[in-house]
Amino acid sequence: QKEVEQNSGPLSVPEGAIASLNCTYSDRGSQSFFWYRQYSGKSPELIMFIYSNGDKEDGRFTAQLNKASQYVSLLIRDSQPSDSATYLCAVNPIGSGNTPLVFGKGTRLSVIA
């Protein structure tokens, strides 16, 4: 059973701080990794993807991938109350085009003003 694990939280950070969200995955052959943000009552929205080891930055968001350790993380700099949401980590388990992504259950982030 391919698994993606996330701490459910809530993770509480003060406004302006860096929020660090972590995810581990079980399938060593996984090749693409995604972070989705989901506001309460809404559907998941893609915010970042990463395919190669290292860091990928997009505005206030940085995705970090370490395939040897099988973890992927999301850093949110200068956290804002509007970043309060559940963040879902998703993994393409075998690099195949037609398999569903495997999702973690999400980490709830609360940014305190």
Added chain:
Amino acid sequence: DVKVTQSSRYLVKRTGEKVFLECVQDMDHENMFWYRQDPGLGLRLIYFSYDVKMKEKGDIPEGYSVSREKKERFSLILESASTNQTSMYLCASRWQGQQPQHFGDGTRLSIL
């Protein structure tokens, strides 16, 4: 931008009814998916399809069926709705390869 459209945002049906949830995507994606999401349980895959008329069971297919007669449209069918099928239902689509999934706005279904 990818657009995945679900036919209803909110739906109320009665126990025993046959319920149809429709999903349409406009990006010629091969792959389409139906999930349900319940508090504390995360996203659970019901069915997916990688081509017209093809379907694969996900983790929780019992009580559901699907139809994909055209590439852009993927329908979820509750054969005889029950109260334990009250949930948020999410449709998604994806191109092949390393591409992400894109979600529709969801349908919050209540079975009374």
